[in-house]
Amino acid sequence: MTYVDLVLNRLATGQEREAVIGGDTRLTRGQARDLVFRLADGLARRGIGRGDGVAVFIGNTPEALLLTVAVHLLGARLVYVPPEPGQRELAALIEKAEVAAVVVDPGFSTRLTGWDLAELPGDPVERTPAPDFTTVSYTGGTTGLPKLAVHGPRSTSRWEALSHTPSLTMLCSTLITHGSGAGASVGALVTGSKLVLGPSVFDADVFVRLARDEQVNATFFVPPMMYEVLDHPDCPGPQFLSIGLGGSPLAPERLRQAVERWGPVVYQGYGMTEAMAIAFMPATAVDLAKPHTLRTVGKPNPEMEVEVRDGDVWVRGPHVMRGYWGEPPLSETSDGWLNTGDVGHFDEDGYLYLDDRSKDVIVTGRTSDNVYSRLLDDFLVTLPGIRQAAAVAAPDERWGEAVHLFVVVEDGHELDLHEVEQAVVAELGDLYAPRGVTVVPRLPLTQVGKVDKRRLRALLR
Known part of the structure; x- marks a missing residue:
């Protein structure tokens, strides 16, 4: 069982409840489930099947999110195309990824051509989810050449455990083609939470408005986004039950301000494109009277091995990528171990601290x-x-x-x-x-x- 099974099962219950909101679009669970199957049918009619690569150049819309589920439903290879690279690097990325198709949302960007997302849906043909699929994500390297990290289905135990947690109203402000945005949005679907998608380019004014109007009680930030919200004149008060942080370094003083503003609901996750869910610092472990708890990224995920070798953080486990597309898998080159590129250390209690990125x-x-x-x-x-x-x-x-x-x-x-x-x-x-x-x-x-x-x-x- 993969997350796709869990999402479809969840969307099959309480079908009149709202599931995904973005811009002017509001989809119920039933409508969202129907659209997943229609998008999968549109892909299948165009010849997409198991193992075929589908590159997606999309922003934060309900249709775009459900497209990613549809690609995995067919057992295809989902290739996230990021907005940052220039035209030449985008072309190089698409060529290197060896895809069968490119799906674009012209409302997000017109820098790539391909199948128009709005014209893709076919009929609501119910399909049994494929047991395996892959996800390929761009990661910026120092050479200027695109590198593509390949992940298989993440361990089912994590998704199954998550599916039993209470439903919330989740505001996702990071791009759904980025690891944090994808994780937050899929987590909302698996738990049956109402998912509110913020704009593709973060806007603190919009965040404040959506948090108020949609009565949001959970969100995930990349730290600079949180700083903008904390500094906003209409920063929300303690309405949140859960606030996740990850994706970039977090200043301890700003974490202190967040906890003082919103209460003991702020947690950190440490991961990256190549290796997700490396470590976790639960909100209950953050103690304002103990400054070191504001600096650590927490203890390693029990499913992951984490070592510090000559100052560098190395990881191995089920959340580490298989390897880079077009290159030998990590299992062959390093026995599955990955150098994260982070410089860090453990304290005597087993908490991990990140001192810097090697390149910085x-x-x-x-x-x-x-x-x-x-x-x-x-x-x-x-x-x-x-x-x-x-x-x-x-x-x-x-x-x-x-x-x-x-x-x-x-x-x-x-x-x-x-x-x-x-x-x-x-x-x-x-x-x-x-x-x-x-x-x-x-x-x-x-x-x-x-x-x-x-x-x-x-x-x-």
Whole structure:
């Protein structure tokens, strides 16, 4: 049994209850189930069957979400096409993925051509879900070439356990083609929760409105999205029963603010495109009186093996990808182990801490030491007047790289670089001293809501 079986079974009950809402579309469970079968029929009529690749270039709409379920229903290979790459990289991604078809939602983007999602539905032909399928997701690499992580059906035990949890009203603000958005939206379908899809590009004003109008009591954020909501003049009060966080580093001070605002309902999940569900920090384990509980990403998932080797976090288990499309599987190249690219450590109680991304470490100083940019990001937002911050490497003739800060400050606050430097040195040492600072109205984000440090570094070249 896969999640597709659980979703269809759930949608077959209480068919008049609302299931998926997005924009002007509101679908009941019965309508959603009917549309899954109609979309699957439209794909099948066009020759799509088991193992065939279907690339989807879609945004956050009910039809798009149900399309992903329909692809898996047929046992096909679902290929998520992200919005970030340029035209040339998109073409390279599609070619490398070796797909039989591309489905596009012109309302989301016209940069790709293919089958129009609106014209795809056929007849509501009921089908028994295929027992196996694959999902292929783009992951940005340092080479500029697309890399495609391949996952099979995730362990059924997780979905079956989730199917017994209470129904909620879930607001999904991250893209459904991103790991966090896909997980949150599928989780809502499996639990029978009412799913409210936010726009494809996050908007804090829209989030606040939807949270109020739809009486939302659960959501999932990439941290920068949460910061915008916390700073919003109409930030919702303690109406939530569950708030998930993941997808990018989380500043402990902002986590503290979230718990103070919404109560003990905020949890963290640590995962990535290549390896999902690595570790979990439940809301009940976060203690504002114990600062270390605000910094850890929790303890490893019991289904996963997690090791720290020479500072790097390695993982193996059922939630790790099979490998990259077109390359040998991990089972052959590394006995199933994956280097996450994160730098981290365990404490004596078994909690995992992430110090930085390997690619974001700043190598500087007379002895070329490592500056962990995340430690600096987290500390800066504790200083008066600084709302968001990102430390990146700037080219430096003497040291190779130097610490440069991009910061968002409160209205009316004048930043004193000397005072910031003194505070940083006092807390983290001379190595972390910033050599430059740029005040910006907002930090650039990727389409999935992460701070785009690559773009920030490019501004300094």
